[in-house]
Amino acid sequence: MKAGRILVSLALNAALAFPVFADAVVQSKAGHHDAFRQMEEVWPTPTEVRAASGAPGHEYWQQFVQYDIDVRLDDATRRIEGRAAISYENRSPDPLSYLWLQMDQNRFKRHSVSQESRDDPLGKSIPITRMAEITIVEDGDFGYDIKSISDGKGNALPHSVVDTMMRVDLPTPLMPGETAELVVEYGFNIVSAKHVSNRTAYEILENGSPNYFISMWYPRLAAYTDYAGWIVKAFLYGEPALDFADFDVSIEVPENFTVSATGVLQNPDAVLSRAERDRLEDAKTAKKPVFIITPQEAQDRTARENGDSRIWHYKAENVRDFAFAASPSFIWDAKGFETADGRTVMAQSLYPPEAEPLWSRYSTEAILQTLETYGRMTMDYPYPHATSINAPIRSGMEYPMLAANAPRPEKDGTYSRRTKYGLIGVVIHEVGHNWFPMIVNSDERHWLWMDEGLNSFLDELTIQEWEEDVPSVRSEPRHLARLMTRPNQQPIMTQSDAYINRGITGYAKVAAALTVLRETVMGREAFDTAFKEYVSRWAFKRPQPADFFRTVEDASGIDLDWFWRGWFYSTDHVDISLDQVTRATIDTKNPDVEAAWKRDQKAALPRSITAQRNDGMERRTDREPNLLDFYNEHDEFTVAPKDRKGYEKLMADMEPWEKELQNLGSNLYFLDFSNKGGLVMPLILGIDYEDGSYEEKRIPAQIWQRNQSRVTKLIVTDKEIKKIVLDPHLETADADMSNNYWPGKVDDVRIELQRRKTTPNLMQKMNDDDKQD
Ligand SMILES: [Zn+2]
Numbered sequence: 001m002k003a004g005r006i007l008v009s010l011a012l013n014a015a016l017a018f019p020v021f022a023d024a025v026v027q028s029k030a031g032h033h034d035a036f037r038q039m040e041e042v043w044p045t046p047t048e049v050r051a052a053s054g055a056p057g058h059e060y061w062q063q064f065v066q067y068d069i070d071v072r073l074d075d076a077t078r079r080i081e082g083r084a085a086i087s088y089e090n091r092s093p094d095p096l097s098y099l100w101l102q103m104d105q106n107r108f109k110r111h112s113v114s115q116e117s118r119d120d121p122l123g124k125s126i127p128i129t130r131m132a133e134i135t136i137v138e139d140g141d142f143g144y145d146i147k148s149i150s151d152g153k154g155n156a157l158p159h160s161v162v163d164t165m166m167r168v169d170l171p172t173p174l175m176p177g178e179t180a181e182l183v184v185e186y187g188f189n190i191v192s193a194k195h196v197s198n199r200t201a202y203e204i205l206e207n208g209s210p211n212y213f214i215s216m217w218y219p220r221l222a223a224y225t226d227y228a229g230w231i232v233k234a235f236l237y238g239e240p241a242l243d244f245a246d247f248d249v250s251i252e253v254p255e256n257f258t259v260s261a262t263g264v265l266q267n268p269d270a271v272l273s274r275a276e277r278d279r280l281e282d283a284k285t286a287k288k289p290v291f292i293i294t295p296q297e298a299q300d301r302t303a304r305e306n307g308d309s310r311i312w313h314y315k316a317e318n319v320r321d322f323a324f325a326a327s328p329s330f331i332w333d334a335k336g337f338e339t340a341d342g343r344t345v346m347a348q349s350l351y352p353p354e355a356e357p358l359w360s361r362y363s364t365e366a367i368l369q370t371l372e373t374y375g376r377m378t379m380d381y382p383y384p385h386a387t388s389i390n391a392p393i394r395s396g397m398e399y400p401m402l403a404a405n406a407p408r409p410e411k412d413g414t415y416s417r418r419t420k421y422g423l424i425g426v427v428i429h430e431v432g433h434n435w436f437p438m439i440v441n442s443d444e445r446h447w448l449w450m451d452e453g454l455n456s457f458l459d460e461l462t463i464q465e466w467e468e469d470v471p472s473v474r475s476e477p478r479h480l481a482r483l484m485t486r487p488n489q490q491p492i493m494t495q496s497d498a499y500i501n502r503g504i505t506g507y508a509k510v511a512a513a514l515t516v517l518r519e520t521v522m523g524r525e526a527f528d529t530a531f532k533e534y535v536s537r538w539a540f541k542r543p544q545p546a547d548f549f550r551t552v553e554d555a556s557g558i559d560l561d562w563f564w565r566g567w568f569y570s571t572d573h574v575d576i577s578l579d580q581v582t583r584a585t586i587d588t589k590n591p592d593v594e595a596a597w598k599r600d601q602k603a604a605l606p607r608s609i610t611a612q613r614n615d616g617m618e619r620r621t622d623r624e625p626n627l628l629d630f631y632n633e634h635d636e637f638t639v640a641p642k643d644r645k646g647y648e649k650l651m652a653d654m655e656p657w658e659k660e661l662q663n664l665g666s667n668l669y670f671l672d673f674s675n676k677g678g679l680v681m682p683l684i685l686g687i688d689y690e691d692g693s694y695e696e697k698r699i700p701a702q703i704w705q706r707n708q709s710r711v712t713k714l715i716v717t718d719k720e721i722k723k724i725v726l727d728p729h730l731e732t733a734d735a736d737m738s739n740n741y742w743p744g745k746v747d748d749v750r751i752e753l754q755r756r757k758t759t760p761n762l763m764q765k766m767n768d769d770d771k772q773d
Contacts, residue, residue, distance in 0.1 A: 035680045035708045039561045042569070043546040049226040054550025055537045062542055064089040065221045065245035072252040072309075073326055075210060078190045078202055084218050085152070086182040088174070092224060095173040099180065100230045102240055104216035105188045106164045108196065109143030113163045113234045129197060136195040144219070145187045152181030164235035165222065184219045193392035199404070203392035205329055205352050209302045213391035213404050215323035221245070223443065227544055231445055238496030239437075239444035239451075242320040244540060249316075253326050255308040256301050258293060260332075260350045261324035262401045263316030264384050271312050276332075284336035284344050289364040293332040295353060302328045316400065318540060320441055323399035325389040327352060333364055337371045339380040345371060351390035358409045358423055363388045366427035366466075373462040377528065378435050378535040386434060388427050396426040398433030405430055421463075421471050428466075429459040440535055441542045448496035450545065453510020460511055475511035477733035484509070484573035485677070485735045492568045493545065512733060513567040520682055520731050521701070522558055530555035562680055562701060572678025577739035578726045579710075584668040586661070589650055591643035599637045669715040671724070671742075677735060680704035683713065686728030690720040696728070 027034070046052035048059035066089075071082040090096055107114040115137055120126065149157045149168055159168045174180045190212065193201035202212045223231045223241035231241040251259055259271070268277055279292045293301070305328075316322060327350075334348035349363035367388055371381050383401045391397075391404035398404075407423040409415035432455045436442065442450035460475035483489075483504050490498070490505050492513070499505050518527040533555035534548055549564045566572055588594060621627050651659065673683060683699040703711050715721075726740040734740060738747070760768070 033708055035566060036562045036702070036705050037565070039546075039549065039564060042565075043549070044227065044544070047226070050544065050547055052550065053554045054534075054547045054552075055554075056541055056547075059093075060541065061091050061093065061226070063091055063221070063224050063243040065243055066248075067218065067245055067322070068248045069218055069322075070250045070252070071217070073212060073214065073257075075254050075257075078192075078210075079187060080190060080214065080217055081187040082185070082218060084182075084184045084186070086184070086219070086221065088180045088182065088221055090174045090176055090178055090180070092226075093176050095175050096170070096224070097173045098167050098169045099174075099182070100222040100224075100232055101166045101168065101184075102216075102220040102222050102235065102242075103144045103161065103164050103166045104220070104235045104240070105200070106143040106161070107235050108137055108140070108191055108198070110137060112137075112143070114236045117236065129195070132195040133197070136191070140189070140191075142189055142191060147185040147187070148183075149185075150183050152183065157182070162232075162234075165232050166219065186219065188217075190214070197394045199393060199397045201392045205327070205354060207299070207302050207329060207353065209327065209329045209352075211325075211327040211329065211352050211390075211392055213323070213325050213389060213393055215321070215397070215399055215404075218322070220321070223542070225443070225542065228446075231443065233445050233497075235445075236497040237502075238446070238448060240321070241443040241445045242441070244318050244320055244441065247314070247316040247319065247322045249314045249322060249324075251312045251314070251324055251326070252309050253312065254328070255306055255310050256304045256328040257310070257326045258298075258301070258328065258330040258332065258350065259312040259324055259326045260330070260348075260387055260389060260402065261312070261314045262319055262322040262399055263314035266313040266315055267311070271310055280334060280346070283334040283346065283348075286335050289333040289335040289347075289349075289360070291331070291333050291360075292348070293330060295331050295356065298329050298331045298353065304328075319383075319400035320438060321399050323402050323404075325350060325391060325402070325404070329353060331356070331360065333360055335364055335368065337368050337381075337386075339371070339375060341380050343380075345381050345383070346385040347371060347387075348385060349388045349390075354411075355390040355408050357413055358407070358415055358420065359390055362420070362424050363390075363405070363427050366424045367431050369466055370428045370431040370459075370462055373465050374432055374435055374458055377458060377461060378532060379439070379539060381434065382439065383434065386431050388431060396430040398430045398438070400434065400438045403427065403430030403433070417471070424466060425459065425463060428462045429455060432459050432462065435535065439540060440538045441540065443542065443544070444496060446495055447493075447545055448499065448502060448506040449492050449510045450543070450548065452502070452507045453492065454514070456507040456511040457514040460515075474508045475515045477512045477516050478730040480504075480509055480512040481574065481730075481733040481735040484571075484733060485575075489571035489573075491571055509567075513563075516567075516681075516732060517552075517560070517563065520684070520698075521560070521563060522556055526556040526558060527552075566679040570678065573735050574679045574681050574733045575675075575677030575736045575739075576681060576683065576726060576732075576734060577674045577676055577736075578671060578724060578742050579674050579739070580672040581721070581724065581742050582670040582672075583721075584670060585666075586664055586668070588663060590647055591639040595637040595639050599635070602637075666716050666718050667720060669717065669721055671713045671715065672710065673713065673726075674710045675704065675708055676739075680708055681732045681734075684727050684729070684731065685713075686725040687715075688722045688724075689717075690722045693719065 048057045049061065051057045066087040068085040069082060071080060073080060088099060106112055120130065149159050151157055157168050157170070159166055168182060170180060190200060190202050191198050193203045199215045200213065200217060202210050205211055220240065221243060223243050225231060247263055249261065249263065251261065253259055276292050279290060283290045283292065329352040330350040331353065332348065332350045334346050336344045337347050338344055347364050347367035349359055349367070351359040351363065367386050371386060375381055385401055387401060388403050388405055390408065391406065393404050393406055396403065396405045405423065405426045407419050407426060409419060433451065436455045437444055437451035444451055456474050463470050488500050490500055492505055492510055494505065518524055530552045534551045537551055538547065553560050654662065680701050682701045683703065685697040685699065687695045687697065699713055703713065724742045727734045
């Protein structure tokens with residue numbers, strides 16, 4: 001049976017684009033590409049700081065910072081005024097003669113690299129927000145206003161600002177083990193959310209009161225690392241690379257404001273009412289979220305303005321950043337969550353009236369689900385609270401313990417399906433960022449995918465536990481399949497600012513890749529164990545991409561270099577074609593059996609059209625029968641006695657087990673596959689047999705190890721195969737399923753009937769106008 005042969009032209013095959021890889025070893029003769037080549041020559045050489053296993057090395061180090069900050073949020077001028085006393089502990093083995101700080105607000109300064117380097121292609125429209133940003137930055141007075149920088153003793157320190165970075169020169173090099181003291185007095189104007197899509201912004205609510213979300217608001221120490229020294233890349237888009245720090249922050253706001261922040265509130269008696277404190281206590285063991293500040297109380301508070309101010313005092317330990325939110329209009333609900341290790345974490349949400357009725361229903365519940373799923377898949381949530389703020393930002397943004405989330409219902413209180421699941425999804429995602437990159441402190445400015453990709457993968461697992469069949473897009477390989485064929489693809493291993501399409505390359509493709517690893521390549525148990533190992537090795541430390549790749553292999557015992565190479569370092573896609581199916585049976589060597597088989601095969605061939613039309617033709621041998629001889633009595637398949645004797649001898653010489661195989665009678669199906677997309681993948685085969693049974697075979701990707709263009713898989717069975725589907729569950733992101741069926745399959749689609757369109761001419765339009773008048 002030779003059926004459904006799909007012709008693969010040589011030209012097509014030659015165009016199969018394998019990535020031009022930085023292979024140190026090249027086969028230049030046959031264009032053979034080694035998709036399974038080990039990654040050691042690409043990954044950094046292991047050091048005492050980063051071991052070859054992917055674990056932190058025995059000499060692992062990272063810096064540590066302490067911030068003691070007094071900050072005033074001036075509501076009248078929409079301004080931050082601050083004084084930051086910073087202790088920088090040099091735990092590296094290197095003397096440091098200067099420190100680098102991140103001055104992210106400078107992104108909104110006129111002529112910042114971020115502003116000037118924006119690509120605004122000419123199209124039919126330009127977003128109004130982009131136009132607003134251009135004009136507001138051009139006319140506004142934004143960015144850090146540095147009043148003084150001194151050491152702890154009042155001596156001024158020389159410094160120079162380089163776009164969003166600032167270098168502070170130390171009088172003497174800071175030796176390993178020493179601590180430098182730094183005091184920075186500063187201020188900046190807060191940008192309006194109306195004009196600039198930012199992570200720090202304010203808005204004016206319907207009731208006239210402000211809603212502030214304040215991040216990137218203090219001079220932050222840049223990360224000093226073992227792999228790149230100081231991370232001094234300007235802030236364009238890529239989020240920060242930071243070291244862990246302890247914070248002691250006093251936030252001065254107008255008296256009627258409610259503040260929520262990273263860290264633990266130190267003076268609840270001074271800023272919370274008795275009722276609020278009692279309700280917080282009750283919330284710890286409540287069955288469902290309870291209001292700490294009710295909608296009515298938030299309304300009353302908004303109306304209460306007396307010009308006084310209050311200080312909210314917070315402390316946070318071992319966090320990489322600090323953010324806060326402030327508004328008089330916050331409604332506040334909370335519920336305690338018990339971690340597996342027996343601590344109570346407060347899940348809570350703060351939001352203005354605009355967020356209702358959506359937020360009181362879903363925000364805190366989404367946090368609780370996140371704490372549960374992420375806690376199980378990674379490690380228990382280590383901080384005292386996880387808070388979701390309805391902030392005037394776009395989409396969502398994460399900080400330790402504090403997540404800013406944008407979705408709101410319509411003004412009339414209704415909301416779309418998209419908004420509902422958008423809110424649940426974004427709360428899970430931003431709270432999930434507490435693990436990546438807040439606990440597993442990856443370097444976002446270099447590798448966006450290490451936090452966004454891993455987090456997108458986990459937020460999908462979480463939302464799957466929320467509700468059955470919840471709209472989920474990011475981690476399903478089938479949704480990525482077509483996108484991965486686009487010509488403007490980039491490898492996942494691209495620097496954060498250089499992504500053309502972050503949402504696809506840095507988020508969705510990583511989530512899909514990890515789903516393929518978990519469901520198709522490794523299996524859930526091996527993947528989950530390895531993923532947990534990565535988190536436990538790198539919690540409160542700073543991993544690099546190779547640390548992730550190496551750890552997953554090291555902990556699972558599965559060689560995945562081919563997977564990292566294809567999915568993370570190349571732009572190949574998956575398109576494997578089931579080209580041909582051939583059934584073979586074993587030659588019995590029995591001349592009578594074989595002759596009969598050959599005769600049947602010949603008889604089964606279609607007769608030539610000429611022979612058919614010649615039927616009934618009178619031939620010469622009909623007229624002269626004496627022309628017929630021996631060969632007219634015996635066809636080419638006639639068996640001679642000598643052949644039979646030969647067969648008997650052969651059988652006599654055979655061992656019993658050889659004879660058994662000789663007469664096996666099974667069907668040998670040879671399945672030919674070709675690789676059209678470039679990515680090697682396991683072959684998942686769904687096989688229907690003629691007897692009505694169904695079987696699935698999962699062939700590991702290593703089948704492609706010696707030939708990445710074509711392979712043949714042999715299936716031995718006593719049954720007859722009726723049909724085969726390659727990737728029956730659409731789990732491998734195969735971009736072209738039309739070549740995955742044997743025999744071929746008819747696709748069902750709907751097409752629209754296009755009607756003739758008529759557009760009125762000018763005279764008709766004028767007449768219409770007349771009629772209306
Ligand atoms: Zn994110």
